[in-house]
Amino acid sequence: MVYFFVSFGVWLHLMWWGLGLAMLVTPHRWAKYWVVWIAPAGVALQSVVVWVGAHTTLTGTDAYAWWVELLPVALLLWGWRRLGWWQAFRILPKFSGLWLVMVLVLTGLTLPLAYSSHLLTTTSIGSCDAADYAAGARVFKEFSSSDRTGFMGQTEVVRVGSTDNFFDFWLRLNHFTPSALIAFNATIFGLQAYQLTGVLTAVLVVLILPLVLWTARTMGLSGGASLWLALIYGLNPVTWYAVAHVAPAQLLAAMGITLVTMGALLTWHDRTRRGWASFGLLMIGFTIIWGGYNFIIVVCLVPAAACVGGWALARGNLRALGQWLVRIMVPLVLSGLFFYERLAGVAERFMLFQQTDFGWSISALWPEGWLGFVVGTGLEPVGGLPGLILTGGVLGLLLLGVSRIYRRSAAAGWRITAYLVPVMLGYGYLQFQGWHAGDHSSYDAYKLLAVFHPVLLVALCPWLLWLQRRGPLRGLAIMSMLLITLGNGYSGWLFGDRLSHGILVVEPTLPAIQAIEKMAHVDAVNLQVPNYWERLWANSFLLKKKQFVDAPTYEGRTVTDLRGDWDLSGGLVRVKLPGKDSMQINERFSLTRVASPWFLRARFGEGWHRRELWRARRTRHWRWSKPEGALVLNNPQQRPLLIELHLKARGAVNQRVEIRVDDRHLQNVQMVTDTQTVSTRPFLIAPGPSVIAFITPDPKAAGLESDQRLLGFALYAITVEVLPE
Numbered sequence: 001m002v003y004f005f006v007s008f009g010v011w012l013h014l015m016w017w018g019l020g021l022a023m024l025v026t027p028h029r030w031a032k033y034w035v036v037w038i039a040p041a042g043v044a045l046q047s048v049v050v051w052v053g054a055h056t057t058l059t060g061t062d063a064y065a066w067w068v069e070l071l072p073v074a075l076l077l078w079g080w081r082r083l084g085w086w087q088a089f090r091i092l093p094k095f096s097g098l099w100l101v102m103v104l105v106l107t108g109l110t111l112p113l114a115y116s117s118h119l120l121t122t123t124s125i126g127s128c129d130a131a132d133y134a135a136g137a138r139v140f141k142e143f144s145s146s147d148r149t150g151f152m153g154q155t156e157v158v159r160v161g162s163t164d165n166f167f168d169f170w171l172r173l174n175h176f177t178p179s180a181l182i183a184f185n186a187t188i189f190g191l192q193a194y195q196l197t198g199v200l201t202a203v204l205v206v207l208i209l210p211l212v213l214w215t216a217r218t219m220g221l222s223g224g225a226s227l228w229l230a231l232i233y234g235l236n237p238v239t240w241y242a243v244a245h246v247a248p249a250q251l252l253a254a255m256g257i258t259l260v261t262m263g264a265l266l267t268w269h270d271r272t273r274r275g276w277a278s279f280g281l282l283m284i285g286f287t288i289i290w291g292g293y294n295f296i297i298v299v300c301l302v303p304a305a306a307c308v309g310g311w312a313l314a315r316g317n318l319r320a321l322g323q324w325l326v327r328i329m330v331p332l333v334l335s336g337l338f339f340y341e342r343l344a345g346v347a348e349r350f351m352l353f354q355q356t357d358f359g360w361s362i363s364a365l366w367p368e369g370w371l372g373f374v375v376g377t378g379l380e381p382v383g384g385l386p387g388l389i390l391t392g393g394v395l396g397l398l399l400l401g402v403s404r405i406y407r408r409s410a411a412a413g414w415r416i417t418a419y420l421v422p423v424m425l426g427y428g429y430l431q432f433q434g435w436h437a438g439d440h441s442s443y444d445a446y447k448l449l450a451v452f453h454p455v456l457l458v459a460l461c462p463w464l465l466w467l468q469r470r471g472p473l474r475g476l477a478i479m480s481m482l483l484i485t486l487g488n489g490y491s492g493w494l495f496g497d498r499l500s501h502g503i504l505v506v507e508p509t510l511p512a513i514q515a516i517e518k519m520a521h522v523d524a525v526n527l528q529v530p531n532y533w534e535r536l537w538a539n540s541f542l543l544k545k546k547q548f549v550d551a552p553t554y555e556g557r558t559v560t561d562l563r564g565d566w567d568l569s570g571g572l573v574r575v576k577l578p579g580k581d582s583m584q585i586n587e588r589f590s591l592t593r594v595a596s597p598w599f600l601r602a603r604f605g606e607g608w609h610r611r612e613l614w615r616a617r618r619t620r621h622w623r624w625s626k627p628e629g630a631l632v633l634n635n636p637q638q639r640p641l642l643i644e645l646h647l648k649a650r651g652a653v654n655q656r657v658e659i660r661v662d663d664r665h666l667q668n669v670q671m672v673t674d675t676q677t678v679s680t681r682p683f684l685i686a687p688g689p690s691v692i693a694f695i696t697p698d699p700k701a702a703g704l705e706s707d708q709r710l711l712g713f714a715l716y717a718i719t720v721e722v723l724p725e
Contacts, residue, residue: 003114003199007106010185010196011203017072018042023079023088025280027266031083035095036214037281039207040259043181043252044287045072050140050180051291051339054171060141065187097227098213102206105234108492109202109243115500117507120191122198124504125377125495126360127245128533130197132554135540136170136179137193141186143167143543150517150544157547158556161348166543169556172345173352175249177291182248194506194537201243204251208454209234211258215458218262220412225464228481229457235488236372237379238365238453240495241446244377249292253451256288257300261455264304265415267327268311268320279331286335294342295349296451299426301328303455307418311411352555359443364431367394370449370460372488377498379446394460397480401462419459423452504533509588510541513568517544522591524548524564528601529589530571531611538568538589567592572611572623573602573631576721587717588621598722600641605630605691609709624652625712627699631692633685633720640684645692646719650675652700652711660693661685671696671713682723 018041025041026034049068050061058064080088116123122130143152145167151157155164163169170176178200179193186196209230216226233239242250263281270277289297312321336343363379368390375382382390406413427449434441449456463480466473516522524546529535536553548564549557569575570589576582581596592599607629613621635641651657651671659666659680669678696712 001114002120003110004107006120006189006191006196007110007113007199007203009189010200011102011106011206013185013188014042014046014181014203014207015039016042017045020072020075020077020079021045021284023083024075025284026083027270027277027281029270029277030266031087032091032094033214033217034083034088035091035098036210037259037284039210040255040284040288042072043177043204043207043255044284044291045075046184047177047180047287047291048338050184051176054140054145054167054180057144057146059144059147060139061183061187062141065184069188097223098210098230101227101231101234102209105209105231106202106206108235108496109205109240110199112496112499113198113202116502117505119508120195120199121506122194122196122246123499123502123506124198124246124533125244125498126503127247128504128536128554130246130506131533131536131540133175133178133182133246133248134193134197134537135166135543136174136176137182137186137197138540138543139167139170139183140180141183141193150542151539151547152543154546157549157558157560159558160556161352162345166556168341172341173349174555175292176339176342177252177288178248180291192511193540194511197248198246201246201248201251204248204255205234205239205243208251208255208258211255211262212454212458215258215262215455216464218265219415219458219462221458221464222468225461225467228485229461229464232372232484232488233454233457235485235492236453236457237369237374237377237488237491237495238372238446238450240492241377241379242450244495244499250447250450252288252292253296253300254454256285256292257296257451258454259285260289260300261304264301264324264328265307268308268324276327279327282328282331283335286332287339290335290339290342293451294339294346295353297332297336297346299448302422303419303452304328306422307415310414310418314410314414356555357440359440359447361434361440362442362446364442364445365449367391367398368487370394370456371484372491373484374491374494377495393480397463397476398460401465405462405465416459416462419455423448423456506537509586510534510537512586513538513570513589514541515585516542516568516591522566525566525568525591526550526562526564526594527553528562528567528569528603530573530603534570538570542568562594565594567594567601572621572715572717573604574717574719575600575602576719578722578724597637598641598724599636600643600685600720600722601634601636602718602720603632605632607693608715609711620716622714622716624709624714625694625696627696627710627712629694629712629715631694631718631720633690633692635685635687635690638687640686642682642684642723642725644682644721644723645680646677646721647679647715648675648677648717649713649715651696651713653698655696655698657713658693658695658697660695662690663693666692675714675716 015038018038021041022034022038053064124130152166158166160169163172182193182196182200186193212230212233213226216229263278266278289300366381373382373390381387402416427445430441430445463477466477527535527538527549529538548560548562550562574590575592577592577596577598581593583591607626609624611623650673654672656668657671658668666683699710699712
């Protein structure tokens with residue numbers, strides 16, 4: 001139940017923060033819709049508060065978060081005075097359908113997270129971005145802007161472009177607002193960043209739903225059709241993909257772009273002397289964009305500009321277009337000046353994009369995928385004849401709906417065209433670029449579609465207007481709605497099932513390493529953690545210590561020489577030194593002192609299958625050996641070291657496994673099918689590198705049609721114990 005308490009608590013907390021500000025920025029013409037901007041107002045206001053706090057000497061949100069809880073109270077009183085408390089709150093019951101949809105979607109998003117772990121934590125199905133956001137959240141939660149202790153000021157490691165410390169990296173180049181929200185709400189709810197990162201991502205989806213409803217209503221759709229579109233956005237695989245990979249910045253960009261797009265259109269339609277009525281909404285939208293995806297600012301106005309530009313040119317009203325541009329650019333520039341570091345970092349961010357092929361390949365979405373028809377959590381298309389039928393159906397509905405709207409109103413038809421065509425052209429180009437160049441441009445394509453998806457989803461369904469008339473078209477619209485609901489429900493089930501199995505989870509062994517921050521005798525650590533997910537989380541849990549890595553991890557964590565005084569080892573391979581020269585943190589992580597006369601390093605060599613895991617009451621990790629698996633030792637001493645190996649393992653079948661050291665036979669050990677610990681007799685390894693081979697004379701085939709591996713033995717842990725002479 002803790003997941004539900006936290007997810008609903010964070011949702012209500014953000015809504016509470018937005019109540020007063022939403023009342024204050026609501027244009028009088030749209031006063032009955034003031035509740036729609038509560039969520040983005042709360043997000044923007046908390047982001048601004050943390051931004052201001054980050055430019056003081058206060059030690060993070062832990063020092064000021066509770067004090068600034070008075071701010072939403074003051075804004076609420078001010079908003080009441082502007083709208084009138086009765087006029088404001090009598091509208092809330094009219095949105096009961098929206099509140100119900102938000103509750104249903106948040107429940108659906110929270111359930112798989114709760115199933116993935118009985119402890120409040122963060123889960124991902126593949127991306128390691130969550131650890132990066134959590135590291136930024138710790139920066140804003142626990143450190144001051146002038147703090148350069150430990151990893152925070154480790155210039156040679158954290159330098160990225162114009163930033164030479166970890167705090168400024170988060171202010172200028174990385175995604176500020178997601179980490180700021182995690183930090184602020186973690187302080188209020190008494191949680192750590194890793195406990196809130198995944199939950200907050202799910203909450204952000206729910207906060208976008210009112211904007212989807214509003215966008216649909218401005219297109220002339222009925223209240224029921226608009227609510228249905230909000231529900232579909234909450235179930236859509238494009239949205240769940242972001243949650244499953246813990247991508248809150250993407251969702252914030254979608255929120256900001258939707259608000260800016262609709263605010264820009266409101267500005268165009270209000271060309272009187274009060275044409276600045278949407279100024280507050282635009283400021284909120286641009287604030288969210290600057291703080292999250294600052295680089296998306298260059299395209300965030302494309303649908304709105306295409307729409308208004310077409311209207312103005314059709315009417316020959318260039319003067320009105322110029323006035324509209326001024327009213328849009330003023331809040332854009334003012335918000336950019338407030339987030340000056342973010343504004344200054346836009347060009348640098350694009351240079352980093354050119355230098356690094358970020359992301360991974362993502363399947364191209366066909367038209368049915370835009371509405372939620374996929375067959376896997378990688379957004380794989382339906383394909384085959386069913387896929388062709390669905391593609392034809394979606395395009396047929398879209399073209400028929402748009403053509404009928406054009407007959408009624410060219411301006412309304414152009415709005416749908418302007419919403420869809422520029423974004424889909426960009427999406428198609430990036431997908432082609434990824435296919436042609438063999439790079440990760442499809443990742444950029446997905447991100448582009450995702451940040452515009454709330455607007456695109458509404459524009460893809462003009463046929464929902466048929467619900468307002470009788471006849472066969474109404475029946476066709478209802479059947480289409482049912483089919484799309486089933487398709488999105490199936491996609492949501494796929495993602496929920498995979499999330500609930502916890503592909504990547506912050507297990508209790510990871511937060512436990514934060515105890516190292518309190519060890520005065522440990523000055524700097526070398527992160528000898530082979531698993532990418534665990535290595536990045538280890539970084540976030542040890543920000544108060546200097547860190548060195550010899551494997552690529554993430555921006556702001558540069559590969560360097562290993563100059564730490566202790567090695568932090570994690571994974572299945574462990575080193576145990578005599579006396580106090582090694583410390584076991586828990587069953588997965590240990591420290592070894594580099595200056596010890598018995599120090600050595602150990603790692604997996606060739607001949608092993610990928611790591612596997614099983615989750616039940618506790619998590620177990622293992623790796624199957626191939627017919628010949630190797631362990632590589634590096635002895636930096638000038639003399640041989642006496643060691644023993646302790647293997648916690650089980651064989652695929654009962655048999656003897658030969659152990660060889662640098663091609664010399666050491667001994668045979670008996671492996672049985674039950675898990676047990678077997679030890680070698682003591683032996684010497686020479687200075688320098690040594691290779692220990694484990695040879696299975698009779699490997700067993702996995703025996704599955706989809707798994708043709710040859711399996712030797714499953715290794716759960718191997719301890720290299722150095723013995724004193």
